[in-house]
Amino acid sequence: MLGSFLNTITLSLLTICVTMMATMGIALIFKTSNTTNFAQGSIAALGAYLTTYLAFDYGLPVWLTIILGIVFGIAFGVLVDVGIFRRGKNVNIVGKQIITMGLVSLIIGGIPMIFGADTPPAIPSFMRGNLTFDVMGTEVSITYHSLISLAITFVVLTTLFVLLYKSKWGLGVRVTASRESTAELVGINTHVITATSWGIAAGLAVLAAIMLGGSGLASISSTYMTRIQVNSFLAGILGGFSTFYGPIVGAVLIPLGLAVVGFFGRFSPFFQEWAEVIVYVIMLIVILIKPQGIFGKKIGKKV
Amino acid sequence: MNLQKEYLQQLVPQSTIGQKVKPIQSFVKNPLGQFAIFGLILLLVKIFELMGVISGPLLTSIGFVLVYSIAAIGFCLLLGYSGLASLGTAGFVGLGVYMAFYGLAEWNITILPAFVIAGIIAIILGFVIGFISLRIEGIYLAILTLALSEIVVQILKTLEASVRIRNADITFFGLQLGKDGAFFIIIFALVALLMVTANIIRSPTGRAMLAMKNSTSAAQAMGISLLKYRLLAFVISTLYASVAGFMYMLLITSITSTTSTILTLAFSLNILGAVIIGGAKSLWGTMFGVFFIYGFQQIILSDIPFFRNNPEFMTLVTGVLLILVVMFYPGGFAQMLFNAKWAIRTKLKERRVRKYGTEA
Numbered sequence: 001m002l003g004s005f006l007n008t009i010t011l012s013l014l015t016i017c018v019t020m021m022a023t024m025g026i027a028l029i030f031k032t033s034n035t036t037n038f039a040q041g042s043i044a045a046l047g048a049y050l051t052t053y054l055a056f057d058y059g060l061p062v063w064l065t066i067i068l069g070i071v072f073g074i075a076f077g078v079l080v081d082v083g084i085f086r087r088g089k090n091v092n093i094v095g096k097q098i099i100t101m102g103l104v105s106l107i108i109g110g111i112p113m114i115f116g117a118d119t120p121p122a123i124p125s126f127m128r129g130n131l132t133f134d135v136m137g138t139e140v141s142i143t144y145h146s147l148i149s150l151a152i153t154f155v156v157l158t159t160l161f162v163l164l165y166k167s168k169w170g171l172g173v174r175v176t177a178s179r180e181s182t183a184e185l186v187g188i189n190t191h192v193i194t195a196t197s198w199g200i201a202a203g204l205a206v207l208a209a210i211m212l213g214g215s216g217l218a219s220i221s222s223t224y225m226t227r228i229q230v231n232s233f234l235a236g237i238l239g240g241f242s243t244f245y246g247p248i249v250g251a252v253l254i255p256l257g258l259a260v261v262g263f264f265g266r267f268s269p270f271f272q273e274w275a276e277v278i279v280y281v282i283m284l285i286v287i288l289i290k291p292q293g294i295f296g297k298k299i300g301k302k303v
Numbered sequence: 304m305n306l307q308k309e310y311l312q313q314l315v316p317q318s319t320i321g322q323k324v325k326p327i328q329s330f331v332k333n334p335l336g337q338f339a340i341f342g343l344i345l346l347l348v349k350i351f352e353l354m355g356v357i358s359g360p361l362l363t364s365i366g367f368v369l370v371y372s373i374a375a376i377g378f379c380l381l382l383g384y385s386g387l388a389s390l391g392t393a394g395f396v397g398l399g400v401y402m403a404f405y406g407l408a409e410w411n412i413t414i415l416p417a418f419v420i421a422g423i424i425a426i427i428l429g430f431v432i433g434f435i436s437l438r439i440e441g442i443y444l445a446i447l448t449l450a451l452s453e454i455v456v457q458i459l460k461t462l463e464a465s466v467r468i469r470n471a472d473i474t475f476f477g478l479q480l481g482k483d484g485a486f487f488i489i490i491f492a493l494v495a496l497l498m499v500t501a502n503i504i505r506s507p508t509g510r511a512m513l514a515m516k517n518s519t520s521a522a523q524a525m526g527i528s529l530l531k532y533r534l535l536a537f538v539i540s541t542l543y544a545s546v547a548g549f550m551y552m553l554l555i556t557s558i559t560s561t562t563s564t565i566l567t568l569a570f571s572l573n574i575l576g577a578v579i580i581g582g583a584k585s586l587w588g589t590m591f592g593v594f595f596i597y598g599f600q601q602i603i604l605s606d607i608p609f610f611r612n613n614p615e616f617m618t619l620v621t622g623v624l625l626i627l628v629v630m631f632y633p634g635g636f637a638q639m640l641f642n643a644k645w646a647i648r649t650k651l652k653e654r655r656v657r658k659y660g661t662e663a
Contacts, residue, residue: 035442036442036445036446038568038572084626084630087630088629088630090633091629091630091633092633093388093441093442094382094388094575094579095579095629095633097445097572097575098572098575098576098579098580098625098629099625099626099629099630101572101573101575101576101625102576102621102622102623102624102625102626102629103622103626104569104572104622105618105619105621105622105625106618106619106622106623106626107622108618108622109615109616109617109618109619109620109621109622110615110619111615112615113613113615113616113619117615223569226567226568226569230449230453230568233446233449234446234449234450234453236446237443237446237447237450241443273461274457274461276453276454276457277454277457277458277461280450280453280454280457281454283450284447284450284451284454287439287447288435288438288439291438291439291443
């Protein structure tokens, strides 16, 4: 029993890592640019396409293509901020959302033009094979790919959090997040802050897409990150966007909840079929009780 | 007597007193009249199709634009007049689609009761979101409606993977519905809802919503009940979306939930985009926005050979145009038109002054 439960958890480990990465990007952009970035998933898919394309058509080594994919993601993110968001300062929040929506159309239309309409070959995984161990008579297995993804996620997120809370750049991000005009007044170069935030967010998105694409859980298409992206938004409001760690906790809770409810499916198919509905309804109730999210702080409003 | 006359003259400009009311002119200037004319034009389009002047696929594209317009005008009331953003349109439209299926194919009831049941369920859902909106605001509310829409869509997908109705079997007041009848019903529903919406906007309800949009605190201080008008706004927009879903089902007759485009986040965003680029406070602008996002590709661009051969390029062009319009005209096409009108008027005035040397 315990063994099969652990198997459920190890299976969802990769989804948790991917959602954490994607949520970090969404939270960064939400806080610095004050918008929900719907193009996150599309940018990620674009990076994933580039990675497999370089790996299979040009035969570059896998590690190099992954790095090139991430670098491309960072460049694209910076370009979006410098080219579009910096010029559209007087656009309101909903307008900014629509701009990211336009980016989605742009990328979804652009991908078949650049890479062709066929489904590309899957990204090679970091390392093949499973690690198996025995827990109370049941074999628990975990893929090396998930383990390496977990390690990468841990290192990347820890670095980011150290940067956010200990470095001068992180201080700038946090000040810009609380109010952009005040940040400008106290001498912070908000252009650099938002541009780097967009770059990091897009880089994280591409990394998440590469992790998911290499796991064999999903085949690459221009919309294959949409599910993760929706869960990331929900994770953000579940944990509360007013801190950086809140969304990350939410990003662990939602895929984990899905896996745990799915696990109960072995007792009754009801849980298997309705897993997502159950988790989302629980999430909705939690948010109704705490509208600012689990770790959110209530911010007073001036009339 | 004299005082009253003076007061009236102050109130009503001199030129209009004693002038005969021109029935045609006032009909055309009245929004309700404009919508009636719009409906007549659409009927003409349908008749042209029956005569063979317009091709069937083109008419179906027009039908989709009309159906999406129904959802968009409800959304226009929600976003443009009440200032509440929602990303849940897909879920509500999906609800209408599935209620059409259950009413018309599963339970085998006639179209009107099925329609009423779909409406009642949409109203209940609208109430739920309205109550949520009292606790959570702004962008958080938008993401929460996205969650609610995901719940609805997941429930629908789990209940039935693909739905199909046969609109040839449906009778409407003893007449066989079929594809032609469905189109007439869509035109009727759109024009009726446009008129209702225009009336709501000009009524005290619409003013109260506008006050709520501009400042919730000020509106409350004026005695406007947030509870009442937020509930109303969400109920109306959910109801319209559900009607749109019902009409969509009559038009397309079958969808598969996994491949359908209307049950996705992208659909909600496209409707939001249509309302924004059209001009969130203008009904005509909203409809033009829907045409721009959904009809532009099928009706205009697909006539150009280059775009017909590269359908991906149409999506790309739509995306680029969307970004450019929002960046440079945050008020949408309605603002663009207003600016153009203003520029022409100032030019004409300058010319008049140059020619005659007076302000008049």
